[in-house]
Amino acid sequence: MKIGFDNEKYLTMQSEHIRQRIDQFDHKLYLEFGGKLFDDFHASRVLPGFAPDSKLRMLKQLSDQAEIIIVISARDIEKNKIRGDLGITYDSDVLRLMDSFRENELYVSSVCITQYSGQESAALFKNRLETLGIKVYQHYHIPGYPANIPLIVSDDGYGKNDYIETTRPLVIVTAPGPGSGKMATCLSQLYHEHKRGIHAGYAKFETFPIWNLPLRHPVNLAYEAATADLNDINMIDPFHLEAYGKTTVNYNRDVEIFPVLNTIFEKIYGKSPYKSPTDMGVNMAGNCICDDEACRDASCQEIIRRYYDSLDSLLKGECTETETQKLELLMNQAGVSTADRHVVAAAMKRAEETGVPAAAMELPDGRILTGKTGNLLGASAALLLNVLKELAGLDHGLKIISPESIEPIQKLKIEYLRSKNPRLHTDEVLIALSASAANREDARLALGQLPKLAGCQAHTTVMLSNVDIKIFKRLGVHLTCEPVYENGHMYH
Numbered sequence: 001m002k003i004g005f006d007n008e009k010y011l012t013m014q015s016e017h018i019r020q021r022i023d024q025f026d027h028k029l030y031l032e033f034g035g036k037l038f039d040d041f042h043a044s045r046v047l048p049g050f051a052p053d054s055k056l057r058m059l060k061q062l063s064d065q066a067e068i069i070i071v072i073s074a075r076d077i078e079k080n081k082i083r084g085d086l087g088i089t090y091d092s093d094v095l096r097l098m099d100s101f102r103e104n105e106l107y108v109s110s111v112c113i114t115q116y117s118g119q120e121s122a123a124l125f126k127n128r129l130e131t132l133g134i135k136v137y138q139h140y141h142i143p144g145y146p147a148n149i150p151l152i153v154s155d156d157g158y159g160k161n162d163y164i165e166t167t168r169p170l171v172i173v174t175a176p177g178p179g180s181g182k183m184a185t186c187l188s189q190l191y192h193e194h195k196r197g198i199h200a201g202y203a204k205f206e207t208f209p210i211w212n213l214p215l216r217h218p219v220n221l222a223y224e225a226a227t228a229d230l231n232d233i234n235m236i237d238p239f240h241l242e243a244y245g246k247t248t249v250n251y252n253r254d255v256e257i258f259p260v261l262n263t264i265f266e267k268i269y270g271k272s273p274y275k276s277p278t279d280m281g282v283n284m285a286g287n288c289i290c291d292d293e294a295c296r297d298a299s300c301q302e303i304i305r306r307y308y309d310s311l312d313s314l315l316k317g318e319c320t321e322t323e324t325q326k327l328e329l330l331m332n333q334a335g336v337s338t339a340d341r342h343v344v345a346a347a348m349k350r351a352e353e354t355g356v357p358a359a360a361m362e363l364p365d366g367r368i369l370t371g372k373t374g375n376l377l378g379a380s381a382a383l384l385l386n387v388l389k390e391l392a393g394l395d396h397g398l399k400i401i402s403p404e405s406i407e408p409i410q411k412l413k414i415e416y417l418r419s420k421n422p423r424l425h426t427d428e429v430l431i432a433l434s435a436s437a438a439n440r441e442d443a444r445l446a447l448g449q450l451p452k453l454a455g456c457q458a459h460t461t462v463m464l465s466n467v468d469i470k471i472f473k474r475l476g477v478h479l480t481c482e483p484v485y486e487n488g489h490m491y492h
Contacts, residue, residue: 002048002291002293002294002297003048003049003290003291003294004047004048004049004289004290004291004292004293004294004295004298005047005048005049005050005285005288005289005290005291005295006049006288006289006290007049007050007051007054007288009287009288010050010054010058010284010285010288011054011057011058011061013284013287013288014058014282014283014284014285015058015061015062017282017284018031018062018170018203018205018282019062019065021201021203021282022065022169022170022201024201024273025199025200025201025273026198026199026200026201027169028169028171028193028198028199028200028201029169029170029171029200029201029202029203030171030173030186030189030190030200030201030202030203031170031171031172031173031202031203031204031205031282032173032182032183032186032202032203032204032205033055033172033173033174033182033205034178034182034204034205034206034207035055035206035207035208036055037055037056037059037097037174038052038053038055038056038097038100039052039053040052040053040054040055040207042208042222042226042302043207043208043285045298045301045302045478046218046219046222046223046295046298046299046302047219047285047289047295047298048294048295048298048455049290050285055207056104059106059172060104060105060106062170063105063106063107065168065169065170066106066107066168066170066171066172067107067108067109067166067167067168067170067171067172068101068106068107068108068109068171068172068173068174069108069109069110069111069112069164069166069171069172069173069174069185070094070097070098070108070110070111070112070174070175070176071111071112071114071173071174071175071180071181071182071185072090072091072094072111072112072113072114072125072175072176072180073090073113073114073115073179073180073181074113074114074115074116074117074119074121074122075115075119076090076091076176076177076179076180077089077090077091077113077119077121077122077125078119078121078122081177083176083177090176090177090180091125093176093177094111094129094176097174097176098111098134107168109135109164109165109166109167110134110135110136110137110164110165111129111134111135111136111137112136112137112138112139112162112164112181112185113125113126113136113137113138113139114139114180114181114184114185115139115140115141115181116138116139116140116141117140117141126138135165137161137162137163137164138161138162139161139162139181139184139185139188140160140161142157142158142160145184146257146260147260149260149263149264149267152264153191153264153267153268158187158188158191158192159191159192159195161188161192163189163192164185164189164192166189171189173185173186178230183204183257183261186202187202187261187264187268190202190265190268191268194268194269199269201273202265202280203280203281203282204254204280204281204282205281205282205283206281206283207283207285208220208222208223208226209223209224209234209249209250209251210249210283210285210286211237211248211249211250211278211281211283211286212248212249212286212287213249213286213289214249215234215235215236215249216333216334217296217299218295218296218299218300218303218334219295219296219299220234220249221234221299221303221330221333221334222299222300222302222303222306223251224326224330225302225303225306225307225327225330226302226306228306228310228323228326228327228330229319229323231326232251232252232253233251233252234249234250234251234252235249235250235251235252235255236248236249236250237249237250237255237276237277237278238255239255239258239275239276239277239278240275240276240277240278240279243275243276244275244276248276248278250276250277250278250281254277254280255277258276258277261274261280262274299334300334300335300336300340301340301341301457301478303327303330303331303334303336304331304336304337304338304340304341304480305341305478305479305480306327306330307324307327307328307330307331307338308338308480308481308482308483309480310323310324310327311324311483312463312481312483314483315463315483315485341457341459341480342362342368342457343360343361343362343368343457343458343459343480344360344459344480346360346362346368346370346459347359347360347370347459347460347461348461348482350370350371350372350461351372351461354372356372356373356374356379357372357373357378357379357460357461357462357486358370358371358372358373358379358460358461359371359372359379359380359382359383359458359459359460359461360383360458360459361383361387361453361456361457361458361477362456362457362458363387363390363391363456364452364455364456367390369383369386369387369390370383370386371383371384371385371386373423373486374423375422375423376403376406376410376423376424377406377423377424377429378421378423378424378425378426378468379460379461379462380425380426380458380460380464380468380472381423381424381425381426381428381429381468383458383460384426384429384430385400385401385429385433385446387449387453387456388400388433388446388447388449388450389446391446391449391452392442392445392446392448392449394442394445394446398442400433400436400440400442400443400446401429401432401433401436401443402436405432405435405436406424406432409424409428409432410422410423410424425465425467425468425471426467426468426471426472427467427468427471430447430450430471433446433447434447450475453475453476453477454475454476454477455476455477455478456476456477456478457477457478458472458477458478458479458480459479459480459481459482460479460480460481460482461481461482461484462481462482462484462485462486463481463482463483463484463485463486464479464481
């Protein structure tokens, strides 16, 4: 892939900018940290060159100044809210995040349970955390939030919340997902700090939308595509335009809440430190794009992929037609269609020629390879082997996994595990290839090509199993599927 983003420049510039923001206040800054910290694969897809762990690496440069508060909503605990990309509940993700931060030598000082109103599951989670030796604080539901400002900024509003004890100048407030109460936690802390004579500051760190790119730049459109389920809409920041005469991009939720935030700042400080939502942000990503065309191309592909994902979700009853229609509109705004995803046509053509499900993958040099469903392998597994042989320079007729080694796996699946599908999935094929690599040089050579699949585009003419989807995701392959079930069944 073409590199479009200077990651090293970003790490240096971003950490320095946060240090400068800390100095604007009494060396105490509450930084609301949006998006994913450890695995920001969306950013790495739309900004080629952005490392998925860039934010983490940037924070490690500030580790001597920073501590972390993890926020979770009692309502999300109560309804067992799931983090879609990982398939785990938000409360489980709190523990995962804590382990990950500690492994990276970042200090997690506490957990804050927000919107607490006596939920039993939240109380049980609090007890669990305290048993593990973790400090837990509670913030409560405030009637009329966020409109009832006199109540919010009072001893019966923010004043009722626990004051979270912190010891370092930079306090990172993060959460398993959106709607957890990060901003409210920061503002509550500002109220309590002010009562203690500390003029603490607030800032917001979110990568997207990128404020100094055009409104309809594909990178920003790709953010709208990624948040289609939240119905986020990019828009010109009217407050910034009025204050400075400069056009910047923000999104609807921040623009809508800014008058309320501004009033809260005025109630706490006497005057607001910010004139616009853009002022609150500290994101420097837009300054680190080194190849705009590469980022545009990558973002357009992301929008198309999001469209296919929504079609699949619609078939499974996991999203609405409105979401799919919005993504179709975003494709139109970006000036692209599914025809701009070359692997789609290649996979569909192979399926038409063979009469069975097929798959296609585009290599970094533009070559497109295909695979089809056979007696031994599913289409995605066959594609994987074909691509690995091509990258290894092996003859396509060569059987790097012998049929004799596949048959025992099929017997295990059908006779002992009672599966109805005898064909091997991608994970099973990789295990079989690994076993063959123990005594076959060609299999070992093919297996060594797996890292080269990262960033490749792939498409299948039928929806894949969760197992296959996860394998492609782990390999870094950008996959889309036609919204069609292979066997015509309604239950999957």
